[in-house]
Amino acid sequence: MLSLLLRNIYRNRRRYIGYLLASTIAVATFFTFGFVASHPDLSRADLPDVVLQLLLIGQIGVALFALFFVVFFHRFLLRLRGNEFGLLLTLGMSPRQLAAMIWIESLTLAALAVVLGVLLSLAATSGLIFGLSRLLGIPPLPVVFAPSALIAGCGFFGLLFVVDAALSARWMRSYTPKQLLVTTRVRQSASLSLPSIIVGLGCLGVAYTLALVVSANAVLGTASMLPIVVLCAVGTYVLFSQTLVLILTRLRRRAASWLALLITSRLAHRVLDYARILTVVTLLSAGVLTLMGVMIGSLAYIRQTATSAAEYQELVQIVAVALFVSFFLSSLCFIAAASTLYVKVFTQIDEDRRQFAQLRRIGLSRRGLHLLLLGEFALLFFAPVLIAILHSAVAIGEVTLHIIPDAATAAISGTWLAYAVVVAGYLAIFTLGCGVTWRQYTRLALRH
């Protein structure tokens, strides 16, 4: 039984590696941020209060990411394995045994992720502490790993992984073997509904209005961050799924070419997965674009407006920490977006191999399959970025309107310029990523 389990893990290694990678990143970033933020010399140093608040906000942001990474990727991994679980149940494994198996597997992976993540964070912390001291203009801080951060991290992840493992095991138990067996064969269906579209547009409208109006007040602005993100997420998800359904049914009904038929049918088959992935990547991309844009923009602004040397020194310290936090968070957003796409693309490879073999049997050439994948990847990579540009442009608009006092024209145009550069860079990176993924994937999926 154990050797069977181990062999099973080995055969599914590509899937496990995606999840392991995601949870290791979650652990490593949480600990790294914790070590840096709770560095004993930092709280002793004479720093503005805002700096400490920023660090706290950063820590909360990192915790939310960790939550997302662990839960999202674990669910994804489990859903992909529905077939296998269904088979085990059919062969006579009891639901309780299945739940136990999932529970043990999850915790084993979690323990591995914690060990790897903490090791990684030790290395990353040393580098970051050095960098942060440079930014703050203070003598290099000694590298210290605060025990409080270690305890907080272990507590957080202990709870997170145990609860996640228990919920996942329960979740999988709730399906019948038949439901599990056909998870990948049965198509996901979503229907077009006017109320949904109205709700989706409404969510986005309220989010945008909140962003542009409420943020004038610093306290309210901070407090409304979470509802804005949630509304944005819901609105984006609803609109993506509804738009996909609308376009896919239209195109499919009068599909005049094999390419249109195959792409639309493949997307429609997994339409909810696609809507989910596109939403996540969109929001994460919007995060990167906004954070980077604001960061670079405000840097330019400080240089221009500081009047006295003391004021300049204090502003620089605040900006340095803001810079650190936003850079950290935007890197996380980027890594999360990239790994979401990676996991989405590479976990479908077994299913695709089978389907491509079928298509080759009836006469679709390799070139045709290359074209098919290019179309799908282009959608997967660029649709989110385009919507993210819209979202983040609103966010930048909010910043230029309210946060920059007196609306200094130079600062505003500086911020927009910085934003444009960030957008261009991000598009370039995504184009590259799309190309590389396409090359790698076609090579792997079309290999005999």
Place this chain on the structure above:
Amino acid sequence: MNDILQIKHLSKTYGGTGGAAATHALDDVSFAVRCGEFVSVMGPSGSGKTTLLNILAGLDTPTHGEILLDGQSYAGLDGEQLAAFRRSQLGFIFQDYNLLDTLTLGENVALPLLLDKRDPALRVQQTLALLGIETLADRFPYQASGGQQQRAAVARAIVHDPSLVLADEPTGNLDSASAKLLLQQFAVLNQQMRVTILMVTHDPQAASYADRVIFIKDGQLSTMLERGLQPSRAFFTSILDTLSTLEEG
């Protein structure tokens, strides 16, 4: 009548490099299929039937020998040309149906036409009706029974008027009633629509629907049986007789 398919001295060897023992899946096989003929290739499991069909389909290359379809040799066609050739000249039916899960039965049938840049509108409905599944066009494969899926696969194999339909144990996964229905439809397609069929099977009942049965064993042709004018039952009996002689020999 002229030969639509000519197979000349076909051999296929797997492995045999780096010390591994070589498998002679096909060993100097030669035969021809006439236009409009229904030929069945019989042999026990592992005798090389699937290998033969894969090579005929251009999905695999022979170690030796030559194939001519309608006078045209496969040799010298590159991957793209072979794919184009496959989708215009050949139709396939597989034991596992080979329907795409993401497409409805109707879309599955339309696919060969779309691949060949032809308008599917009318043809698809006609072909589905011919096989009695026109009401199932909008169902997905998992919503259809095995027999219905296999009939959709047959529709897909003939929708583009191929010169030759290749079938690899098409009744292998079907219950006896669905199998019988499918074989009767093969006979109708062959007799009324003049579709040329090469069917591989290890089931004597299935083989008895053909005009001619070719027996292979260990990758070699062993003997051949013509139906001639005998009725199905008599032909079935002679197939059984031949099989038992072959097993003894």
